[in-house]
Amino acid sequence: MVDLRVGDFLARLRTQLRILHALVLREMMTRFGRHNLGFFWLMGEPLILSLGVMLAWSAADHKLGGDVGIVPFVLSGYTMLTLWRHIVGRSVHCFRHNAGLMYHRNVLPIDTLIARALLEVGGTGLAFVIAFIPLYLFGLVDRLYDPLLVVGGWLFLGWFTFGFGLIIAGLSEMNDIVERLIQPIMYITLPLTGMFFMVSWLPEDAARIVLYSPLVHCFELFREGMLGHNVEAQWDLQYLFNCCVCFTAIGFLVIRKARSHISLE
Template structure:
């Protein structure tokens, strides 16, 4: 038993080093060493979120709650960047990295995980930085319960990671996945809970809105941020089930493409 644990520990260390190396490679490949380099990792999502916040503020958008538009936009659009960017980066990720498959310790799952961690890290740093900045200038109150915010954020990230890995594996079998994902991701934005509160919907529509997994995560984040200021609706067990099912499907499809890959 101790020898088995030691072997698992060594395998985990190797896996960690491989993912770290792929992560650094991805940062240098995508952002380079010039200009502000890897800072674009979180400045880019910050610019997107800030732009949407300003646009919603100028247009006096209605969002079905008493929350300030800045707070609403931050919690909503940041969550969109979290789950939507992961599939976008995982789809088509294997082909540009086929040469790396000559190394026996590099597998498709490592490439997926490196890209998922990069996107999750960028979105999380952006969300935290903007939150602290808005709190500092008085546009936003501190979160009521940081742990609930973190829990909701983790669930959204888990969903995005499972979806990204699953679609990334499927994209190695068909080009249609990449072509269909872009319009689907834009159509999913208004359904994701970023631009509305479930409580503002008609009672008959609320239960259908909660069938969209991301809506549950956004509602949890807003509960942690605003507490009793808002009335939230979510089904944690349903979202947990969706994440587990997606993860199992993603791992199964990744194992399938791993057997069929021929390094170039």
């Protein structure tokens, strides 16, 4: 009996992985096409914008706290911010845009969101690697202090953003006004992302407030792994994990309620 259950689980898992693989490929083809630069733009957009911000801050002789260089600080901040903006932004009306796929028996609404999140996490992460290598070779950034912390910060940000995206996806199906609120939400949350500062640079009262934001913990974790002793990072892994679980659970509840609003026509 146990062997049968394990075999059934593995068969379902293989089916699910094939579905996600197909959806990721479909999303790539739909968004970027088969010709010209195509998939490059998933990596090229954050790469180009990050380089632009680096040049602007460097030309303005922008000063940062401690011994942190502008180039690694911007590279770490903007690629993380891009992941946050892209996953949340592409969650809006995700089910509506992929309604035709729901005719397939094995495809669930949540699968389309997972596929989009995987594409963004992988593509934006690859953009960071592509930008980091030449900057390291030219001596503009140091080697990663702790790659495990870098990967941990990146994956936790992907997880939290996915959970938040679930909520946005469900609410946008139930009420179209949510689509109009996404850009204001992105601007409002910008000071709570941690892109422009380290918590240790802030006054005590301000630091205590921003640490309520899970995004700040992701940025601090990522930057400690990248910058090491040059920064005094403040993050709480247990708090971050709890927030990810809570937002994901709430997101699944919202998606469940929103399924009755999904039109297959």
